[in-house]
Amino acid sequence: MKLEQFDFKYMPALVERVYNLWTPPQAEEKFRWIYAESIIRQDMHANNMQFQLTENGQIMAIACASRKGEKNSAGPWWNEQFSKLSDEQKISFNMGREYIAYMDKKTFAFMNENDVKLDMFISTKKGWGKKLLDKAISFFKQAGFENLFLWTDEECNVDWYINHNYELVNEDIYELFSSEEDYKTYVFKMKLE
Secondary structure, three states: OOOEEOOHHHHHHHHHHHHHHHOOOOOOHHHHHHHHHHHHHHOOEOOOOEEEEEEOOEEEEEEEEEEOOOOEOOHHHHHHHHHOOOHHHHHHHHHHHHHHHHHHHHHHHHOOOOEEEEEEEEEOOOOHHHHHHHHHHHHHHHOOOOEEEEEEEOOOOHHHHHHOOOEEEEEEEOHHHOOOOOOEEEEEEEEOO
């Protein structure tokens, strides 16, 4: 099992994995697919920290990371997709993009130059996410990073991070996604020693 750079040929399998989790359920199928892919692409950067693990030609897990202030590499793809959307879909698409940008900025505010941010990690098969994360953490340590940061929200398994030695550095409410109940967000940190 070897840590590899992400190959975009696996994008459809990743989108299929998160399609029902990260998209507006009432939207049409084609839009939901583009929306899910946009979230993944917004967490990718033009650096050497876009990792995957595969087995028998299938993607098992992906992890993407960035340094403080790095911009994602989704701009051209995002603009092309955005131009094809209806006005209502553009509003939804923008809300998702703004949320990710807001949480990235919030997380970067806690970071120093020697820290790294885990932008995304997806597992298509139980247990593979941890395998990939362990290998990525080893890579980050060897690269000289001091801390690993990440953000998540109430739709993810927040307890997993607490149970795996991540320190909660911020808990907040994202007002735009709050209606009858508060939509909670979290920023976590792990020392890389």
